Amino acid sequence: MTINSIEHDIVIVGSGIAGLRAAVEIKRMYGDKLSVGVISKVQLMRSHSVAAEGGTAAVLYREEGDSYALHAWDTVKGSDFLADQDAVWLMVKLASEEVRLLEHWGMPWSRRPDGRIAQRPFGGHSFNRALYAADKTGFYEMQTLYNKLLEYDNWERYDEWFVTNIYIEGNEFRGLYALNPRDGDIYLFKAKAAIIATGGAGRLYSFTTYSHSVTGDGLAMAFRAGLPLKDMEFIQFHPTGLVPSGILISEAARGEGGYLINSRGERFMAKYAPQKMELAPRDIVSRAMMTEIIEGRGLKDEVSGLEYVLLDLRHLGEDKINDKLPAIREIALKHAGIDPVEEPIPVRPVAHYTMGGIHTDTYYRALSIDGQWVRGLFVAGEAAAASIHGANRLGSNSTTECLVSGRIAGLLAAEYALRVREAKSPPRERSVEEEKWVYSLVRRESGVPTYQIRRELQETMSDKFYVFRNGDDMNSGLLKMLKLRSMLRNEAYVEDKSRVYNTDLILAIETLNMLDVALVIAKSAIARTESRGAHYRMDYSKRNDAEWLKHTLALRYGEDDVKLSYEPVRITTWKPVERKY
Ligand SMILES: Cc1cc2nc3c(=O)[nH]c(=O)nc-3n(C[C@H](O)[C@H](O)[C@H](O)COP(=O)(O)OP(=O)(O)OC[C@H]3O[C@@H](n4cnc5c(N)ncnc54)[C@H](O)[C@@H]3O)c2cc1C
Structure with missing residues (x-):
């Protein structure tokens, strides 16, 4: 079997605000020196970020009373004190520059009557600091970033390619696999560095604001590759x-x-x-x-x-x-x-945001369970858990994090790629296995349609892991999930058998990803016997700092289990107090 392969210096999975911002940073700093591939499972400009409506938080008018300290404090208090405070400080300090850069690149921010950039109030912020472009902020941010990227050469877009797995060995990124729907082949993407910017996992819920494409693929891939997912019990309900x-x-x-x-x-x-x-x-x-x-x-x-x-x-x-x-x-x-x-x-x-994500340090470098940087691998945007949002994100802080994390991840990935001599590859057998793994899903001739499994999962999440939770409900949700996982393995049936544009097959892989992410959410939520931010338990209705002021790390353990461990929250400025509004 021939293995198709494509090589770039850096490959970015995701073309939302975070992925595009990362690409712009690489090009802005190093121009033609580095080749970049941007992969998106939907057409580049249809990435979920275009749906962001209300605004992007940043400190602009300090003379009117706003400050970095106030933005950082609002974010930490909003997070119910689970945010890592050093990461928050970094974000708020870079945010002002980011929104000004966007302005220079053509972003049509809404204006005050005197022509200066306008800002509107958002929940939990004690200053009107959300910059906006009417109520289509994400759409215009995407346009602005894409326009900027068009100024540069030596980058390639792979629209509608579906990344199936990433490959990590020896704590180092060694390539990723993607299905090209046009010929149905699996391609190995070789690169010195990769940035995962695949967004959140909101489609795990039936009642959700997310685009249909937001199925947690990047999180599931990281999980399958042996990386820890952090704080996944915290799902925001807008x-x-x-x-x-x-x-x-x-x-x-x-x-x-x-x-x-x-x-x-x-x-x-x-x-x-x-x-x-x-x-x-x-x-x-x-x-x-x-x-x-x-x-x-x-x-x-x-x-x-x-x-x-x-x-x-x-x-x-x-x-x-x-x-x-x-x-x-x-x-x-x-x-x-x-x-x-x-x-x-x-x-x-309504399910609206995934506070948790792939475990990273403050600079968006992916971390292994023992806190080592997985060389060559970065994460940006909603897929990352640098722990800015803790247990509850403040509105308008996500697009801010997408811009800041895209910039940092882009810059660090570029510097790393310049230092490394060549991209490494997985062994040949691994590539053969990938093809088998993807197409194993279409072999069965009859059984349970995967969309039925997906729907049942979404209903379970909406029913058992919603605004108010309790141990009994969550445990019964977990049992249902385990049944669905076994059903997907043993009975799932993909009706379309073709290789070209087999969207039925893509839906099946997404469902598998969703089941992986759901398992992590369930296990992490059941274990956290307190209420904090968006994770509210009727059976443990108080925040319990003595035992639970810590991050959850969930690691894959066998076929259907998760191993949980915990890491302290980094508190640099503010000790936790009761949250009053
Ligand atoms: C309706 C709505 C409104 C919002 N409004 C605001 C707001 O006003 N302010 C704010 O701060 N936040 C807002 N948010 C949150 C914010 O929009 C998101 O958190 C943010 O846009 C996420 O951007 P991202 O770049 O991380 O990922 P996304 O924009 O979700 O992009 C993910 C990218 O990854 C690609 N991808 C995923 N899986 C694969 C795969 N397997 N193979 C290949 N490619 C893949 C996708 O194709 C896409 O390009 C809103 C969210 C929603 C749902």
């Missing part, structure tokens, strides 16, 4: 998912003054976060909404059966809604038949 689709109604809607009301018309946040009201951090607002629903003050969508509360924008007026929230109006009209100028929008908490 308060305002449109009912019934789950499409995001951006926090910008509350930032611009929207109210949350229950079935009695009460602004219930007054009870839960009297100072910040609707702009408390997301974990707190989501719990408040679910409490209202559970205690009978919600409403019900008769078709989907989903219960909800209302987001009221009517008092903002049509002009402000059109000017500041045009996409929100369009989404509500198209997907719920509701015009927010006239009627409140039905919303409920």
